[in-house]
Amino acid sequence: MKNKIIGLILAACLMPAWAADGDFVIGQEDAYFAVLPRLVTKPAPGNSAVLIYDASSNLPKLGLVDTTLAFYSGGSLGLSSAKNAEIAGKFQSPSGTTGQYVRGDGSLATFPTIPSVPTRTFTNPARTLNTAFQISATQDAQVVYTVDISVTSLLLAGQSGRVILEYADNVGMTANVVTVSSSPNATGGVLNVTNLGSGNVTGVIPAGKYVRVRTQNVTGTPTFTLQSTQEVLL
Secondary structure: OHHHHHHHHHHHHOOOOOOOOOOEEEEEEOOOOOEEEEEEOOOOOOOEEEEEEEOOOOEEEEEEEOOOEEEOHHHOEEEOHHHHHHHHHHOOOOOOOOOEEEOOOOOEEEOOOOOOOOOOEEEOOOOOOOOOEEOOOOOOEEEEEEEEEEEEEEOOEOEEEEEEEEEEOOOOOOOOOEEEEEEEEEEOOOOOEEEEEEEEEEEEEOOOOEEEEEEEEEEOOOEEEEEEEEEEEO
């Protein structure tokens, strides 16, 4: 205790002569129990600061307090009244509608419109082979068409046919034609045998396109008969 008192007296005597009015001279004990004077220069006029310990230099320093903080009675440090008022103004109950939300900056914005999901519509319309038609101008469609392909072999001559599902930009089926799917049936090499097979074609037709279920005589003259249709608007 005696050594500390002597150290404090020495610190006062050794107080730096360059300390200005309002500066801090703090006694800091070293590893040998000697109290060394540390000069902490006051902040510039109009600025507030708190006394801190800087671990990197092992020295006391003043940390400036910006305008978002303020000192209150009892020595407590907190947000300034202006900053508190600003935050309170941002997060008060908004006067908007249920279709609005609060942005991070406190302003109101309207929720984007969520598109409704169309109800699927199932139909089984009568369609004609090799004739173009439009299913929907505004919705895509999942389609299935079943076509019977009857082929007959006579002596060594056979027959084969194919049914093709395709769509295009125009009713004449000449602009941007796309083949979606196809299905074949054939027979041959036997005497007078008829083979009846189903050619199922299916796919998704984009909105506004023209569709055609086209038949193709690959060999001979097979017979094509449209048996069933299903079109589902998506």
